[in-house]
Amino acid sequence: MLELQRIRENKDYVIERLAVKNFDAAPLVEKIVELDQDRRAKQKELDDLLAQSNQLAKEIGQYFKSGEKEKAEATKKETVVLKEKSKSLSEELDRIVAELDAALIELPNLPHASVASGKGEDDNEIVFSEGEIPTLGADAIPHWELAEKYQIIDFNLGSKVTGAGFPFYRGKGARLQRALINFFLDEALQAGYLEYQPPLLINEASGYGTGQIPDKEGQMYYVGVDKLYLIPTAEVPITNIYRNVMLKEEDFPIKNVAYSNCFRREAGSYGKDVRGLNRLHQFDKVEIVQIQHPDKSYDTLEEMKAHVAGLLRKLELPFRILRLCGGDISFTSALTFDFEVYSAAQKRWLEVSSVSNFESYQSNRMKLRYKDKDSKTHLAHTLNGSALALPRVVAALLENNQTEKGILIPKALQSYTGFEYID
RNA sequence: GGAGAGAUGGCAGAGUGGUCGAAUGCGGCGGUCUUGAAAACCGUUGAUCUUCACGGAUCCGGGGGUUCGAAUCCCUCUCUCUCCGCCA
Numbered sequence: 001m002l003e004l005q006r007i008r009e010n011k012d013y014v015i016e017r018l019a020v021k022n023f024d025a026a027p028l029v030e031k032i033v034e035l036d037q038d039r040r041a042k043q044k045e046l047d048d049l050l051a052q053s054n055q056l057a058k059e060i061g062q063y064f065k066s067g068e069k070e071k072a073e074a075t076k077k078e079t080v081v082l083k084e085k086s087k088s089l090s091e092e093l094d095r096i097v098a099e100l101d102a103a104l105i106e107l108p109n110l111p112h113a114s115v116a117s118g119k120g121e122d123d124n125e126i127v128f129s130e131g132e133i134p135t136l137g138a139d140a141i142p143h144w145e146l147a148e149k150y151q152i153i154d155f156n157l158g159s160k161v162t163g164a165g166f167p168f169y170r171g172k173g174a175r176l177q178r179a180l181i182n183f184f185l186d187e188a189l190q191a192g193y194l195e196y197q198p199p200l201l202i203n204e205a206s207g208y209g210t211g212q213i214p215d216k217e218g219q220m221y222y223v224g225v226d227k228l229y230l231i232p233t234a235e236v237p238i239t240n241i242y243r244n245v246m247l248k249e250e251d252f253p254i255k256n257v258a259y260s261n262c263f264r265r266e267a268g269s270y271g272k273d274v275r276g277l278n279r280l281h282q283f284d285k286v287e288i289v290q291i292q293h294p295d296k297s298y299d300t301l302e303e304m305k306a307h308v309a310g311l312l313r314k315l316e317l318p319f320r321i322l323r324l325c326g327g328d329i330s331f332t333s334a335l336t337f338d339f340e341v342y343s344a345a346q347k348r349w350l351e352v353s354s355v356s357n358f359e360s361y362q363s364n365r366m367k368l369r370y371k372d373k374d375s376k377t378h379l380a381h382t383l384n385g386s387a388l389a390l391p392r393v394v395a396a397l398l399e400n401n402q403t404e405k406g407i408l409i410p411k412a413l414q415s416y417t418g419f420e421y422i423d
Numbered sequence: 424g425g426a427g428a429g430a431u432g433g434c435a436g437a438g439u440g441g442u443c444g445a446a447u448g449c450g451g452c453g454g455u456c457u458u459g460a461a462a463a464c465c466g467u468u469g470a471u472c473u474u475c476a477c478g479g480a481u482c483c484g485g486g487g488g489u490u491c492g493a494a495u496c497c498c499u500c501u502c503u504c505u506c507c508g509c510c511a
Binding site: 050 | 433471479491
């Protein structure tokens with residue numbers, strides 16, 4: 001959520017920037033500014049009343065001590081009026097604050113200056129691309145057929161046991177998964193990240209902290225009896241480690257990495273987009289999260305981009321980087337780069353990573369702050385990125401590397417898989 | 424799942440109805456001393472909202488209540504610990 005002070009002081013700028021996200025912020029901003037003024041006025045009024053009550057209470061205490069019972073009783077009567085007034089005033093104040101909070105939550109994060117306006121994914125800007133797009137023989141087949149041919153992923157079995165979008169990985173398929181996870185984790189460790197194994201279920205407060213709740217809780221699986229959500233990404237537990245935390249300036253940068261299963265309901269998805277590994281309800285992902293000083297968060301974003309690019313390079317996958325336009329960038333993000341790999345048999349680009357700077361948007365929700373050298377309190381910046389999400393990487397590896405001898409495992413991965421070919 | 428105990432400032436730990444935002448110790452910061460450091464001694468040291476400022480308000484796990492007045496009493500939730508049960 002945006003800082004109130006920022007909205008108050010840069011009303012027009014906020015409205016202007018949010019237009020880039022195709023969000024008409026004007027009515028909401030006006031409402032927020034009004035509610036804020038109202039809140040402060042009411043707060044002052046209430047504070048004055050409470051100050052009077054406190055004063056009287058002190059006096060009553062004195063009277064009792066000195067044995068002046070009548071005076072005490074008389075003063076008590078005075079407080080009754082004050083109490084009624086302050087009670088109704090504080091109820092009114094609660095209403096205003098609730099309304100203000102609700103309005104603030106509806107306001108998306110401001111897009112970074114480099115974010116262009118645009119309608120949707122077609123308007124994203126390709127800022128980088130690398131690698132040759134492989135040309136496959138006429139007998140090349142998509143990964144779901146390869147999965148069946150080599151019996152490494154069983155989608156039907158998943159449907160039987162759970163439902164669509166929950167595949168079984170089997171034999172060398174399962175070992176490939178394990179190899180990729182270890183490879184990604186090791187690479188992150190080498191880059192200075194601290195490894196975590198997070199809980200896969202989170203409470204409501206955590207969902208709120210990173211922005212899944214309210215609004216997007218429909219995308220998460222919910223365990224009603226225990227009021228817990230299955231995580232859609234390790235970002236949620238890992239970032240929420242720092243909910244209500246006061247850091248010191250020298251703690252920056254905090255670099256965490258976590259492998260986790262991710263669970264997404266993906267309500268409303270259908271068609272060829274969800275074929276095979278393209279979109280699953282449960283998948284594996286290694287996520288990197290950084291907490292950084294506001295002055296350095298964009299350098300950090302570049303560092304994270306470079307890390308992700310390095311992974312794809314080592315896997316020898318052709319990839320491109322997109323800067324998301326206003327219409328495609330998420331509600332909570334200020335700047336997002338998507339990484340896409342080319343899946344040669346499907347002849348399409350698949351998103352395998354999304355690297356974002358949330359600036360102070362999540363921090364403000366979570367009260368993630370730090371003290372500077374003058375022990376002034378500020379909000380930290382949060383960033384995260386997939387490094388990487390497995391299924392589409394696997395899809396591209398299978399399709400691009402299909403040969404007559406089988407699926408060729410990239411060199412960098414062979415020490416992890418223990419085999420050279422899936423055959 | 425059952426029974427009991429507890430949650431106080433960065434940490435440890437006092438406080439069971441009124442000058443308690445909270446003793447004391449440790450840690451942190453500043454100073455005296457010292458060539459420098461340590462030790463010792465002196466001082467200082469929470470957050471949020473509001474105000475130009477003085478000041479005011481709120482916060483002792485979360486929420487609610489009793490009272491003129493709550494860290495302190497009551498209800499409720501969460502979490503931690505101990506014992507029993509179950510169990511990878």
